[in-house]
Amino acid sequence: MSVGIDEISFYTSNYFLDLKNLAMVQEIDPDKYYQGIGQEKMGMPAPDEDVVTMAANAALPLVERVGTDAISTVMFATETGIDQSKSAGVYVHRLLGLTSRCRVVELKQACYSATAAIQMACALVARQPEKKVLVIASDVARYDLGTSGEATQGCGAVAMLIAASPRLVELDPEVGNHTEDVMDFWRPNYRSTALVDGKYSTKIYLQSLKHAWEHFCEVSSLAFNDFQHFCYHLPFTRMAQKAHKHLARINRSALSPELLDLQVEDTLLYNRIIGNSYTASMYIGLASLLENCKQNLAGKRVGFFSYGSGSVAEFFSGKIVAGYEKYLHGDRHQTMLEARSEVSYEEYLELYNDTDPVDGGVHTKTEGTTGRFRLVGISHHKREYIAC
Numbered sequence: 001m002s003v004g005i006d007e008i009s010f011y012t013s014n015y016f017l018d019l020k021n022l023a024m025v026q027e028i029d030p031d032k033y034y035q036g037i038g039q040e041k042m043g044m045p046a047p048d049e050d051v052v053t054m055a056a057n058a059a060l061p062l063v064e065r066v067g068t069d070a071i072s073t074v075m076f077a078t079e080t081g082i083d084q085s086k087s088a089g090v091y092v093h094r095l096l097g098l099t100s101r102c103r104v105v106e107l108k109q110a111c112y113s114a115t116a117a118i119q120m121a122c123a124l125v126a127r128q129p130e131k132k133v134l135v136i137a138s139d140v141a142r143y144d145l146g147t148s149g150e151a152t153q154g155c156g157a158v159a160m161l162i163a164a165s166p167r168l169v170e171l172d173p174e175v176g177n178h179t180e181d182v183m184d185f186w187r188p189n190y191r192s193t194a195l196v197d198g199k200y201s202t203k204i205y206l207q208s209l210k211h212a213w214e215h216f217c218e219v220s221s222l223a224f225n226d227f228q229h230f231c232y233h234l235p236f237t238r239m240a241q242k243a244h245k246h247l248a249r250i251n252r253s254a255l256s257p258e259l260l261d262l263q264v265e266d267t268l269l270y271n272r273i274i275g276n277s278y279t280a281s282m283y284i285g286l287a288s289l290l291e292n293c294k295q296n297l298a299g300k301r302v303g304f305f306s307y308g309s310g311s312v313a314e315f316f317s318g319k320i321v322a323g324y325e326k327y328l329h330g331d332r333h334q335t336m337l338e339a340r341s342e343v344s345y346e347e348y349l350e351l352y353n354d355t356d357p358v359d360g361g362v363h364t365k366t367e368g369t370t371g372r373f374r375l376v377g378i379s380h381h382k383r384e385y386i387a388c
């Protein structure tokens with residue numbers, strides 16, 4: 001029985017900052033961002049948006065199609081948790097009207113945890129093939145102002161149905177892993193922004209790719225040349241281009257730099273204008289490939305490299321299913337991205353400084369989202385969400 005990704009939908013905030021405005025304030029060349037890190041815009045959540053509202057907006061079209069009874073489990077991957085105890089997925093469960101017999105859990109391991117969720121979801125589906133698992137990854141990437149990470153912020157959520165006989169991607173069971181206790185990027189409980197050793201993190205990313213790939217080669221009969229496309233974790237799009245050339249070098253690939261770029265370029269289009277969305281970013285990259293590649297991808301094999309700082313990495317693979325193009329949400333995604341509003345640098349700072357209160361009083365959130373779900377306020381330490 002084949003198991004894999006049956007449907008994919010994503011959501012991002014309607015606000016974004018063009019990185020040329022950040023460069024202007026910093027008095028540097030905007031091409032450091034446009035070309036050097038390969039990022040153009042970064043999404044900023046509205047005051048009444050968070051990982052819950054973005055997740056519910058991403059998942060709504062999937063739940064509307066399959067119905068609530070089909071979903072046995074919601075797995076919510078995030079590193080922007082809103083509560084140390086309660087899963088953000090439980091709020092989403094109510095907003096989407098899922099049944100009380102659907103289990104919900106939150107998973108964390110930096111940007112990697114959506115991949116763990118998918119692998120666990122595949123096992124659940126293998127045991128109960130008539131049901132589907134809803135995997136959601138939702139994050140707000142936030143660094144301190146004035147740090148090297150600032151230009152790599154962003155926000156987004158992706159929702160995927162994992163099912164038997166999937167309509168988009170059949171996932172292969174063999175995976176390669178690499179886990180190592182390192183401090184390249186982390187966010188202690190008392191901080192709202194991540195700490196990062198930027199250059200070191202890119203080095204660990206590449207080393208983890210090598211190790212995860214070596215493990216993958218031990219357990220799988222597939223080789224580098226069996227893959228037509230590669231989806232990498234996307235903290236910024238240049239990282240994927242560098243990673244792919246690194247993997248090609250390890251495999252002594254004869255492909256030209258131009259051909260190697262072609263193997264990743266369609267995965268980069270959305271992230272370049274959304275920014276980092278941590279757990280969601282590689283899967284928004286997959287949506288970008290499926291929705292933007294001019295060639296028919298049916299039967300093509302895709303390699304995935306998922307990386308979560310700290311660090312856990314996984315290389316896995318999948319085959320695109322014939323007829324996949326009929327089940328995509330490309331038009332809706334394009335419309336959403338084109339309808340976004342640009343903010344000035346001053347408005348960006350206002351959004352950046354709009355953080356959650358800590359005193360338990362009543363805080364009403366100003367409206368800003370154009371999505372279906374909003375966080376209306378926080379009262380006595382309880383978050384209140386509504387469907388508009």
Ligand code: CAA
Nearest residue numbers: 029031032035036037148149152198199201202205235309
């Ligand atoms: N025109 C064109 N290119 C330019 C340029 C210009 N005017 N000015 C600079 N550049 C190039 C540089 O040459 C450099 O290219 P190379 O990497 O090929 O040498 C690139 O732009 C970036 O410049 P710097 O190295 O000077 O950039 P920086 O040190 O200020 O920041 C960074 C880079 C460290 C990655 C920073 O963005 C950062 O800290 N980001 C957050 C951490 C991160 O994303 N790490 C990724 C791995 S960890 C992970 O993946 C988990 C996660 O999601 C966070």
